[in-house]
Amino acid sequence: MAQERLMSKKKPAYPVSEKLDAYLEKYNRNIEIPIFYEDLLRFAGSVVVYDDNGEDTLWVRVYYSDAERQEIDQSLKSVYSILHSDGSDRIFQYLNIDAVDYCTFGNSKPFRIKVRNILNDNFLYFYVKKTDASRIYGLELEHILSPYHLNFLVHEDTLIEEHIAGIPGDVFIKEMLPDCTESEKAQLAKEFVKFNERCMIRLLGDMRSYNYVIVPMHDFDHVIYKIRAIDFDQQSYEGKLKVYRPQFFKENYTMVEMVQNKLLPDSVDQYKIEERSAVAKRIISSGERINRLVNICKEDNISLPENIELLGKQIYDLTHDMKFKNCKTMGQLLYLALDFVKRNYQDVSMKQILDKKLGIKRGKQ
Incomplete structure (x- = not known):
């Protein structure tokens, strides 16, 4: 596009x-x-x-x-x-x-x-x-x-x-990615999947390659790469859901191609679930701070009515949660998106606890 x-x-x-x-x-x-x-x-x-x-x-x-x-x-x-x-x-x-x-x-x-x-x-x-x-x-x-x-x-x-230190994404893709080992490319692909998921969950848009950095971290026997956003200008503004998914920007095509070549679909799904779970845990552990911020955002004007309506419809198409279609502010959409991730995590965690308890009971019988 x-x-x-x-x-x-x-x-x-x-x-x-x-x-x-x-x-x-x-x-x-x-x-x-x-x-x-x-x-x-x-x-x-x-x-x-x-x-x-x-x-x-x-x-x-x-x-x-x-x-x-x-x-x-x-x-x-x-x-x-x-x-x-x-x-x-x-x-x-x-x-x-x-x-x-x-x-x-x-x-x-x-x-x-x-x-x-x-x-x-x-x-x-x-x-x-x-x-x-x-x-x-x-x-x-x-x-x-x-x-x-x-x-x-x-x-x-x-x-x-x-300043957020790191190698600008566009520079890294052009000058350094070709020299990465196959193992490093696979690890970068994993990080891009997680970064993509995190941006979509918290509605951070416009993550073209020059709006994030690659951060190399030296472990004792290898290099681990992390991806960090550095531009937060497009938080909860645009109406198209694709804007909040870095995979759809042409500047990130090389990264998307690397994900397709290095990761199996099941691995991609696994890393998405891992990132959703990590975000859900941070929402829960942040306590009142995130609640205060999102409640303020729910009442704030940070976008256009047509953007809010369009994004609500597109998130509904993804989640089938009717509440998204009734939102009047970007803050309401953000609240529902974070709550959706948190509730899904809690539901799965509760199911695992119940399954474990039922398994123990069956074992005693």
Whole structure:
């Protein structure tokens, strides 16, 4: 299917509601910071950033007037300290803001900040973006329901996100996947199946290959690959269910082909069940946090009525649960999707317990 027909051309940014703001405050996400997204837009000029092969990265390196540079540097060091340390200025003397990059590609138009420790030249990145309610829901859902924790801050109209380390999916597929062993390809295929299932369950859309990273983890005798989402702009917005399944994007065709070549259908089904069970366990163990977030989302406006209606019908076709067709918000659809996974897991677990008890009784007879 053509990409233009699968995705909407432009997704609007949605404001943070009072209830979502209170939720962020409760869980220490809403913290006052000394600089706003708009402040970083006051750059005096920019130069294009090229990669090692001389290709345009779609980022530009911006620079500021001498009058503003010192204040911006100090403010960005303060943001780093709040995000990664105790928020004090004690570490400022050891930090240098090496670069401020700006990307005009996509919806979020982020700034990427490179911070270097001058004592040992270690560095890391963080991002400054415009606040968008659906993106915040995406970040928080990833924190709760994925195997990974996320660190981010929100203050008024500014969102600060930590950098998620890894090899961009499109780069890995093009440059590194051909050199992987057959065993590594099979393991990657398994991870893609699980990643695909996790995105669909929690309604995270637009996972084209450049919106996730491949993370190699070295075990004692081999390398294990994990897949992590890095862009949460399309949380619960689009109306087509395919948008929430990475397998349907042409950029992921190589990964889909690898799944078909390396995994038997029974194995694919097994890995889907494993991922659903893992998500269900995280829903149960997260307690009130996920309930609070989803209840707020149920009342929030983060999509268009036609998208909600279409997605409800398509999920109904998949689950045959009439409740999906009656939803009026994306949050209601999200609640039902998570509840559907949790209930199925609990029903199976209860059946196994009962079967075990009945088996014991039969054995005693």
